[in-house]
Structures are given as structure tokens and as C-alpha cells.
Amino acid sequence: MYKCAVIGVLIVVLLHQSILANGKIVYEGNSQIMEGDPINISCTLTIFEPIKWQLNGHNINESGAKTTLSGGATVPSSNLTPAHFNYTVNEAVLENGYVQSVLSIERSDKFVHTGLYRCNTLYNDGFFLTVVDGKERKTAGR
Incomplete structure (x- = not known):
């Protein structure tokens, strides 16, 4: 039994290394949306990789730090918590050792969500993701 367990661990380690060698995380979603529209971004990666969503290098659910927005203003990262940022994260285990994580934001704001x-x-x-001013939607429809 001990020999089988070691071989099983070795296979898992080799599989992990071969997937990491590819170094691919697959992202999907609309890269440009209108302000006020919902945001849905998904990423697919191996089950061995930790999922930690960030926006412009700052953890979305971390509090206490400052985040620089696209307009140059700074806000406390606590604004990126579920209560203020209105986001949800859903995860699903896929076949072949992958997991998909979907970040959903109810209503986009160009100053907060672009990045x-x-x-x-x-x-x-x-x-x-680029969030375009909602005013551009009105002028484009003229």
C-alpha cells in the first residue's frame, strides 16, 4: 500500500507540474461594457491553484489598504468588499482537474471597476475590463 500511495502522489505532482508548465489561466467575459451594466468574468485554472480575485493588484475582499482608481483617485479597499462592491464569486469543479471561478458584479462603475x-x-x-461612460451609449444611439 505504501508504494501505491507514493506513486499516486508522484503522478499528482507530475500532473500539476505539466499543467503549470503551460502557465495558462483562461479568462472569459466582455472586455468592454457600458457603465451600469453587470460584470461577469470567469477564469479557468487547475484545482491546485488558489483563487483570489484582484482588481488592479488589490484583493477584492481585503480591507484597510488604498486602491488607486483609473481616474487617479484613491479609495479604501474596504469599498471592494461584498457589502460595498456588490460582487459574488461562484466556483465549479470541472473535468480533468480544473476549476472555474466566476466573478459577478451587479452594477458597473467606470471609476471603480475599470482595470x-x-x-x-x-x-x-x-x-x-473597460467600463465606458453610460453617456456614450446615449450618443451612440443617435
Whole structure:
């Protein structure tokens, strides 16, 4: 039994290393939305990777730090908590050792939500979202 357990652990480690060698996190979502629209960004990564959503390098659920917004203003990161940021994260285990995490935000704000989203801090890959002013929607429809 001991020999089988060691082989099983070795296979898991090798599988983990081969997936990491690819270094891919797959992000999906609309890269440009109108202000006020909901945001849905998903990322797919291995089950071995910790999921920790960030916006512009700051943990979305971390409090106490300051976050620089796209307009140059700073706000406490506590504004990025579920109570103020109105977000949810849903995760689902997929086949072949992957997990999908979906960050959903009820209502977008161009000053708060524009920026680089990452679901894992170990990689530089991310998803850049631009929130366009809702006024542009009105002028585009003319």
C-alpha cells in the first residue's frame, strides 16, 4: 500500500507540474461594457491553484489598504468588499482537474471597476475590463 500511495502522489505532482508548465489561466467575459451594466468574468485554472480575485493588484475582499482608481483617485479597499462592491464569486469543479471561478458584479462603475482583474496572484495573466461612460451609449444611439 505504501508504494501505491507514493506513486499516486508522484503522478499528482507530475500532473500539476505539466499543467503549470503551460502557465495558462483562461479568462472569459466582455472586455468592454457600458457603465451600469453587470460584470461577469470567469477564469479557468487547475484545482491546485488558489483563487483570489484582484482588481488592479488589490484583493477584492481585503480591507484597510488604498486602491488607486483609473481616474487617479484613491479609495479604501474596504469599498471592494461584498457589502460595498456588490460582487459574488461562484466556483465549479470541472473535468480533468480544473476549476472555474466566476466573478459577478451587479452594477458597473467606470471609476471603480475599470482595470485588470486576476483570479490568481501567481501569474501575471489577467483580464482587462473597460467600463465606458453610460453617456456614450446615449450618443451612440443617435
